[in-house]
Amino acid sequence: DAKTTQPNSMESNEEEPVHLPCNHSTISGTDYIHWYRQLPSQGPEYVIHGLTSNVNNRMASLAIAEDRKSSTLILHRATLRDAAVYYCILKGGNEKLTFGTGTRLTIIP
Amino acid sequence: NAGVTQTPKFQVLKTGQSMTLQCAQDMNHEYMSWYRQDPGMGLRLIHYSVGAGITDQGEVPNGYNVSRSTTEDFPLRLLSAAPSQTSVYFCASSYSGRGLQETQYFGPGTRLLVL
Numbered sequence: 612d613a614k615t616t617q618p619n620s621m622e623s624n625e626e627e628p629v630h631l632p633c634n635h636s637t638i639s640g641t642d643y644i645h646w647y648r649q650l651p652s653q654g655p656e657y658v659i660h661g662l663t664s665n666v667n668n669r670m671a672s673l674a675i676a677e678d679r680k681s682s683t684l685i686l687h688r689a690t691l692r693d694a695a696v697y698y699c700i701l702k703g704g705n706e707k708l709t710f711g712t713g714t715r716l717t718i719i720p
Numbered sequence: 721n722a723g724v725t726q727t728p729k730f731q732v733l734k735t736g737q738s739m740t741l742q743c744a745q746d747m748n749h750e751y752m753s754w755y756r757q758d759p760g761m762g763l764r765l766i767h768y769s770v771g772a773g774i775t776d777q778g779e780v781p782n783g784y785n786v787s788r789s790t791t792e793d794f795p796l797r798l799l800s801a802a803p804s805q806t807s808v809y810f811c812a813s814s815y816s817g818r819g820l821q822e823t824q825y826f827g828p829g830t831r832l833l834v835l
Contacts, residue, residue, distance in 0.1 A: 643820045653828060657825075660821060702821075703820070704818070707765055710762035
């Protein structure tokens with residue numbers, strides 16, 4: 612499975628936008644980019660996914676580089692409830708999701 | 721829908737004891753999986769199943785058994801618990817597992833402490 616690289620931790624002020632980066636330089640042409648987050652003491656939950664074009668949903672936006680070697684999860688207005696570990700995962704043709712250590716996002720009130 | 725449910729929420733075992741962690745889903749998903757998460761680490765895949773009667777090993781299968789007799793249930797068995805199996809265990813499911821756009825749904829987790 613192709614690997615992803617994320618910063619270990621990030622901080623952001625409440626009510627400001629947050630940009631969470633992910634590098635995936637060995638991504639294959641058919642891999643989808645998925646983001647999950649894990650709130651404290653909970654199981655991971657789906658956030659967003661995309662292939663080539665930028666994607667928006669009610670939780671976040673996903674900006675994908677033109678060469679697909681990196682992507683950025685954007686939380687437009689962070690709240691305290693967005694404090695979590697965010698995982699960037701490549702989904703290929705097999706069934707498995709491979710989790711790295713993710714980025715721990717801290718929101719400062 | 722209840723989604724993915726796990727029981728128990730918390731369990732303490734002594735070394736050498738056996739137990740079964742229960743996982744059930746009511747979404748008619750074919751794919752189910754078990755992960756473990758150790759402190760400060762990401763999730764590691766233990767076993768997975770692509771349908772009733774079919775199971776396969778993930779990244780860290782040693783010390784664990786699984787079976788899939790129904791679509792809904794996917795229990796994880798610890799045959800002889802060891803302190804190294806102290807962890808938080810998550811069960812997950814998705815429609816088939818193979819879809820590139822499929823979302824996985826996770827249960828709330830079972831915290832296991834082996835003394």
